[in-house]
Amino acid sequence: MIELNKRQERILQIVKDNGPITGEHIAEQLNLTRATLRPDLAILTMSGFLDARPRVGYFYTGKSGSQLLTDSLNSLIIKDYQSIPVVVTESISVYDAIVTMFLEDVGTLFVVDKNSLLVGVLSRKDLLRASIGKQELSSVPVNVIMTRMPNITMCTKEDLLMDVAKKLIEKQIDALPVVRETDNGFEVTGRITKTNITKAFLSLADSSY
């Protein structure tokens, strides 16, 4: 969300009252050159207040603040908020997975097969559950305790952050793998967590100042 300056508010008003109107005619009404107005018109168009059609001119999109909020929430895409994924192979032990989690400082590990394709997900919760079991952590391979395909909830880097936030809440999970589909399975290209969503939430406030 952006803050409009006085001139941008005036342009918006002129287009509301007279649109569709050409950039030239807006400039006339303000006693300014078209070149001077170009940055303001670009900002108003990019932010969704105005729309422009060739040979017709600028018109008001009729969007109120709340519609613009919805639009801007629905324009947040996974690829702009994702983190780097941390992957392990399915043969490593639960003990080594826990150590990896601490070394890499993540709450979720993705498990891949020898072709680097996704086969499982390990959360702190999964590892904690295993840790109170009877077995020796260094002798249990992670593929015994991981969540496995086809029960893994995934997303792609083009998905909406809103839709993924909804999945995290509905399925009560902390993180999703961001994947790319290949002929043989899914490659893990990213990681999206409630931390990423919390950062996106904070950025809403920052960007509106």
Add this chain to the structure above:
Amino acid sequence: MIELNKRQERILQIVKDNGPITGEHIAEQLNLTRATLRPDLAILTMSGFLDARPRVGYFYTGKSGSQLLTDSLNSLIIKDYQSIPVVVTESISVYDAIVTMFLEDVGTLFVVDKNSLLVGVLSRKDLLRASIGKQELSSVPVNVIMTRMPNITMCTKEDLLMDVAKKLIEKQIDALPVVRETDNGFEVTGRITKTNITKAFLSLADSSY
């Protein structure tokens, strides 16, 4: 955030152009009775587009959509988003704490003394770290591994959700206790997590439809 109807948009425009202006004069310009306008004026005032002063009339607050977004983000208060806290006493074992975490389905436990005052916090990360240690989990009390006062980041139910979200990110923690200060220490009254923030993020989109 609310969606304005055509009449509300017209009222807003009249107040922008002529404010401060009385409800009576707005009604005149629209050829409507004051009673008809009352709900619209109430909505515009409550949502922050207009302000009203006795014997002066309505005036435009000059807030754009993005300022209203910032205002609405800064009106989100912990007490409306917090969850119920799960507390344990400092003498229970790490093993029992892990079991409690699973039974209560939470990611963070708060540790209290015999007077029910906050003395520590246990995250999944703390418990997982302990689980790869050399010691028997059922013989280690949680007060050996917990984060303890004065290193606990806390908040109150009146705090802004935005400020707490910032703390969760900056301090890289999953949850904060919501506390009430007493003469002897802090009582735990709630729990606020990245899950709560993610839900608040989702509610922004819902409420703007």
